[in-house]
Amino acid sequence: MTTIHQPSVLALTGVEKVYRTDKLETLALSNINLTIAAGEFVSIMGPSGSGKSTLLNILGLLDVPSQGGVALHGKNVENFSDKELAVIRNQEIGFVFQSFHLVNDLRVVDNVEIPLLYRKGLSGAERRKMALEALEMVGLSSRTKHFPSQLSGGQQQRVAIARAIVGKPRLLLADEPTGNLDSKMGDEIMNILHTLNTSHHATIAMVTHDDRLAAATDRIIRIFDGHIVSTSVLSHAA
Numbered sequence: 001m002t003t004i005h006q007p008s009v010l011a012l013t014g015v016e017k018v019y020r021t022d023k024l025e026t027l028a029l030s031n032i033n034l035t036i037a038a039g040e041f042v043s044i045m046g047p048s049g050s051g052k053s054t055l056l057n058i059l060g061l062l063d064v065p066s067q068g069g070v071a072l073h074g075k076n077v078e079n080f081s082d083k084e085l086a087v088i089r090n091q092e093i094g095f096v097f098q099s100f101h102l103v104n105d106l107r108v109v110d111n112v113e114i115p116l117l118y119r120k121g122l123s124g125a126e127r128r129k130m131a132l133e134a135l136e137m138v139g140l141s142s143r144t145k146h147f148p149s150q151l152s153g154g155q156q157q158r159v160a161i162a163r164a165i166v167g168k169p170r171l172l173l174a175d176e177p178t179g180n181l182d183s184k185m186g187d188e189i190m191n192i193l194h195t196l197n198t199s200h201h202a203t204i205a206m207v208t209h210d211d212r213l214a215a216a217t218d219r220i221i222r223i224f225d226g227h228i229v230s231t232s233v234l235s236h237a238a
């Protein structure tokens with residue numbers, strides 16, 4: 001049998017993450033070995049405190065492991081300069097944070113434009129057009145001039161999603177992107193993620209507590225107490 005090597009977007013090897021505070025040490029991740037292939041849509045499940053957000057932050061190059069290696073497109077992340085990392089985070093990676101992280105004194109449309117501000121060669125009009133398109137995708141065209149505090153939790157979540165997808169990232173990391181949404185809106189967000197995955201070939205890792213949404217992805221990674229306890233490839237996956 002020949003071995004097929006899918007190009008891996010991300011590869012974690014022996015990753016461990018320890019959080020240290022004054023008196024306490026928390027082993028948030030332990031011996032994580034995980035490869036995500038280009039074009040995959042992976043879901044990450046597990047109980048509260050099991051390390052899902054920690055894992056996503058490391059996958060998104062927002063945090064570094066205490067031990068172990070992270071490779072992006074086969075290149076060890078330690079070898080990237082800070083400048084290279086900043087460009088990669090801005091141009092290649094979209095991130096939906098569990099707590100949204102919206103800028104409260106910026107209007108919705110300006111929040112969505114933030115990732116585009118660091119892209120060279122885009123005019124203000126082009127940025128605005130892309131932001132309005134992303135807001136339309138998440139069903140928020142009527143709220144573009146509002147401030148985040150004037151929106152419901154689910155609407156703020158959709159602004160965070162619009163901001164993550166506005167630059168058409170090749171890698172999207174989403175921490176419970178449908179957590180505060182009703183099932184209809186959750187399905188619409190999933191449709192957007194599936195479109196990004198299939199039409200734009202984005203690689204996606206999504207944390208979710210929803211078995212139904214996870215079942216529609218290519219692979220479910222379950223973590224418990226900082227360990228990967230199972231990986232199920234779903235039969236509809238290619």
Ligand SMILES: Nc1ncnc2c1ncn2[C@@H]1O[C@H](COP(=O)(O)OP(=O)(O)OP(=O)(O)O)[C@@H](O)[C@H]1O
Pocket residue numbers: 019020021026027028046047048049050051052053054055098
């Ligand atoms: N900055 C931090 N400092 C200290 N401990 C932390 C920090 N962030 C997370 N932890 C701890 O690491 C463990 C994993 O946290 P993490 O946020 O990754 O869990 P999670 O699976 O995302 O949980 P949830 O479903 O509640 O979001 C928890 O025990 C948490 O208390």
Ligand SMILES: [Mg+2]
Pocket residue numbers: 052053054098175
């Ligand atoms: Mg979390």
